[in-house]
Amino acid sequence: MSDNAQKVDNVVPSFRRKQVFILDCAYCDSTICRRAMKAVLLADSQTELFSTDIQEEGAVDVTDEKFYTDNCDCLIEHMACTVCGNVVGYHVRMPCLKCIKSCNNGHMWMFYRHAIIPLDRLNAQGEKVMLWGDIPTGHHNHAAGMLEDECCR
Numbered sequence: 001m002s003d004n005a006q007k008v009d010n011v012v013p014s015f016r017r018k019q020v021f022i023l024d025c026a027y028c029d030s031t032i033c034r035r036a037m038k039a040v041l042l043a044d045s046q047t048e049l050f051s052t053d054i055q056e057e058g059a060v061d062v063t064d065e066k067f068y069t070d071n072c073d074c075l076i077e078h079m080a081c082t083v084c085g086n087v088v089g090y091h092v093r094m095p096c097l098k099c100i101k102s103c104n105n106g107h108m109w110m111f112y113r114h115a116i117i118p119l120d121r122l123n124a125q126g127e128k129v130m131l132w133g134d135i136p137t138g139h140h141n142h143a144a145g146m147l148e149d150e151c152c153r
């Protein structure tokens with residue numbers, strides 16, 4: 001029972017100053033994400049990942065294969081580049097309680113560092129790198145996740 005009535009932003013405040021990346025598939029150079037955040041796995045801080053809250057429509061798709069990781073009870077499925085078919089990351093189909101409770105950015109789409117090429121996304125003026133707080137809101141409300149507003153305050 002928190003603040004369901006309160007209007008929440010998709011972006012957790014502490015993530016608003018994080019840089020937005022564009023990700024290209026490392027195998028075929030297709031752009032597979034235009035709003036990625038650099039992330040570090042909670043369970044393994046050595047692993048660098050990129051994540052997003054919305055998958056690029058038509059650029060990536062999930063495979064039928066579902067599995068669990070060693071780290072927790074999240075139900076995961078592979079995410080593949082639709083152009084070349086290579087697995088470029090995974091989608092958290094069903095987050096576990098541990099992950100819901102822990103501090104996270106609410107992103108359910110994760111990209112493996114070795115499978116992508118990160119590029120700086122510039123702001124509308126093309127002068128500076130875009131930050132998450134700069135992303136125009138309104139077009140991604142459908143993706144409001146279940147994890148928002150839960151932590152990192």
Ligand SMILES: [Zn+2]
Binds near residue numbers: 073
């Ligand atoms: Zn989990």
Ligand SMILES: [Zn+2]
Binds near residue numbers: 027030081083084
């Ligand atoms: Zn590809």
